[in-house]
Amino acid sequence: MDVTIRESAVAGTTQAPPSKSYTHRAILAAGYAGGATVHDPLVSADTKATMRAVSAYGGTVDRSDESAIAVEGFDGRPETPDDVIDCANSGTTMRLVTATAALQDELTVLTGDDSLRSRPQGPLLDAVGQLGGRADSTRSNGQAPLVVGGGIDGGTVAIPGDVSSQYITALLMAGAVTESGIDVDLTTELKSSPYVDITLEVLEDFGVTAEQTHDGYTVAGGQSYDPADGTYHVPGDFSSMSYLLAMGALAGDDSVTVTSAFPSAQGDSAIVDILDRMGATLDWDREDGEITVERSALSGIEVGVEDTPDLLPTIATLGAAADGVTRITDAEHVRYKETDRVSAMAEELTKMGAEVEEKQDELVVYGEDTSLHGATVDGKADHRIIMSLAVAGLVADGETTVTGTEHVDVSFPNFFEVLSDLGAAVER
Ligand SMILES: O=C(O)C1=C[C@@H](OP(=O)(O)O)[C@@H](O)[C@H](O)C1
């Protein structure tokens, strides 16, 4: 589906969608437990993939209540799935439930869409192998489809940290229910480390202890997942908020207020600081969980996305509309997402008149003397590219058509309704 956005202003108050990362972990943790009720979950294409996996391993997932998901777990002992698990577009699902598959003796087959079947799984497959499990890529290229099983008992693994932190999350979550636990030794520096902090936070809330060590992380075996009161509450999503805050800073008429913005382990709350450094007038009331931002003249900055890869598309759009140079560094791992997001933003913003330079681990946006104009841009079947280009469309001269916009259902299903409700000129 194509969406056309005309240069227009936005104003008003909107609630941030629930966190995708916390929802995935809470649903799977409830699966590892006897069960739990997950309140305020994100129900999206990606989190539904994790729900499918929990069901495939013998849990049940009841979505009859709109604001809470009741999960009956498989209690640390996943069953052999009756069928292939389709992880669709969700890297988090595939990585997290690969480690679940390794816990049972028989084999599980995991697959996904074209994008997911081109993303790297090799280091995690290798880690399962080091633990004595079986983990193969059917095409022997380190990519899905995957065949995983073998009944791991725990042990020590050496794994790189610069491809995906989701491998570490997967091993810690599964490791807790192994016999002897898992020690993860990182062979290279960890990227996206706040996502492991989110994992540690969720594990703690489910009564499971895992911790950072000198060389990586460790989780003891023989633990049980058991959340206090059998419930878990999902906080708002700062990656999704980044589009709402960016549109307020670029196109706010009066101001835009985002609610459900409480502090948590999410690295992407750095968007508040990034906007502040770029010159945005904004205020974060942490107690009330509200961020208010006003239209502001922005200037380019240098920002590393080592810990916050999902912010790259948003920052690229901000940079294209800001004055001066925005240099986004430490970005190589952003190439391993739903699409290569460094190239995607370089290509598509260029179509809108931005001057952009792409390096292997950097994206440089030259905001000086350029102004954005409308164009037809390719959303690359990637939710974050689509939303970032839509935000750029609000400040581009004329009309911007973004293709393939249905893919926002991965993390922010009602994104275009929200955009419209805030007053943007959106045609679907
Ligand atoms: O664990 C998670 O919830 C995520 C980790 C990050 O991936 P990497 O660790 O692969 O960088 C992030 O990009 C992704 O959107 C969600």
Ligand SMILES: C=C(OP(=O)(O)O)C(=O)O
């Ligand atoms: C990369 C993302 O998610 P995943 O790795 O779960 O596909 C994302 O949401 O931007």
